[in-house]
Amino acid sequence: MVHHSKDREHLIRENIRGGKGIIETDIMYKADEMMGKVTLFNRLTIKPGSSIGGHDHVQDAEIYYVLEGEIVVDDNGKDVVMTKGDAMFTSGGEHHAVENRSDKDAVILAIVIA
Amino acid sequence: MVHHSKDREHLIRENIRGGKGIIETDIMYKADEMMGKVTLFNRLTIKPGSSIGGHDHVQDAEIYYVLEGEIVVDDNGKDVVMTKGDAMFTSGGEHHAVENRSDKDAVILAIVIA
Numbered sequence: 001m002v003h004h005s006k007d008r009e010h011l012i013r014e015n016i017r018g019g020k021g022i023i024e025t026d027i028m029y030k031a032d033e034m035m036g037k038v039t040l041f042n043r044l045t046i047k048p049g050s051s052i053g054g055h056d057h058v059q060d061a062e063i064y065y066v067l068e069g070e071i072v073v074d075d076n077g078k079d080v081v082m083t084k085g086d087a088m089f090t091s092g093g094e095h096h097a098v099e100n101r102s103d104k105d106a107v108i109l110a111i112v113i114a
Numbered sequence: 115m116v117h118h119s120k121d122r123e124h125l126i127r128e129n130i131r132g133g134k135g136i137i138e139t140d141i142m143y144k145a146d147e148m149m150g151k152v153t154l155f156n157r158l159t160i161k162p163g164s165s166i167g168g169h170d171h172v173q174d175a176e177i178y179y180v181l182e183g184e185i186v187v188d189d190n191g192k193d194v195v196m197t198k199g200d201a202m203f204t205s206g207g208e209h210h211a212v213e214n215r216s217d218k219d220a221v222i223l224a225i226v227i228a
Contacts, residue, residue: 001208002189005199028179028201035205037175037227043199061151065142065223067181075116085119085157087142091149094115109179113151113227 003028008043019097021050028109040112046071046100054097061091061113064098069106072099117142122157133211135164142223154226160185160214168211175205175227178212183220186213 008026016023024045031039039060046052046069054074064073065087073080073088074097082088090096091113100106122140130137138159145153153174160166160183168188178187179201187194187202188211196202204210205227214220 001204002187002194002196002200002202004196005201029203034203035175037205038177038203041177041201041203061149063152063155063225065179073116080116082116082118086116087119087155088116089143089148089152089155090115091151109223111177111225 001033016052017055017097018053019051019099022047023050023052036114038111039114040110042110043067044108044110046098046106046108048100048103048105051099052097054095056093056095057090057112058093061089062096063109063111063113064088064090064096065109065111067107067109069100069104070102071106071108072101073097115147130166131169131211132167133165133213136161137164137166150228152225153228154224156224157181158222158224160212160220160222162214162217162219165213166211168209170207170209171204171226172207175203176210177223177225177227178202178204178210179223179225181221181223183214183218184216185220185222186215187211188213 026043140157
């Protein structure tokens with residue numbers, strides 16, 4: 001079933017997973033709409049200087065896809081710059097974190113697979 | 115692990131699932147890189163007049179997310195227009211198909227969850 005972008009629930013979240021600042025969150029689908037397959041499907045606007053703190057994905061998996069702007073991710077201990085069109089897949093005990101060190105908003109998709 | 119957009123394998127595919135015309139496919143990750151969680155993670159450029167034929171998702175699930183342009187999807191028998199930022203989640207026996215009826219390329223993400 002299609003969900004149109006304009007109809008999405010929009011939240012302002014602070015200090016996600018111990019990170020800094022503000023992440024604007026558009027909930028594309030709620031977990032209970034995704035039949036146990038996917039537990040999170042959000043579009044995140046990461047404001048300049050904001051971040052999501054480091055965390056592991058052991059049993060589940062997370063996809064990031066950059067829609068706009070530039071982020072620096074901690075990719076298992078190594079800083080990597082990601083720009084529009086770049087993707088990150090994190091699972092099997094891998095570790096990641098995200099920070100916007102630029103002076104413009106960065107927009108990414110975040111999808112967590114059960 | 116990050117995959118940069120510029121490094122992606124790029125394929126030209128025709129008549130996907132009985133659809134019309136050409137779909138350019140950027141493989142963001144290969145199935146064997148996604149630990150059994152995700153079986154397909156591609157960026158598709160659907161040329162004007164091209165389509166992906168109708169099919170069901172029973173055991174697995176597929177996410178579409180529109181990056182550029184406009185598509186018309188068959189959403190369980192109903193035509194729905196999707197534009198940038200719109201998403202579609204298909205699972206549990208739902209049916210979908212995609213067509214680009216516009217005169218410009220449409221670009222979408224397609225992610226199949228096992």
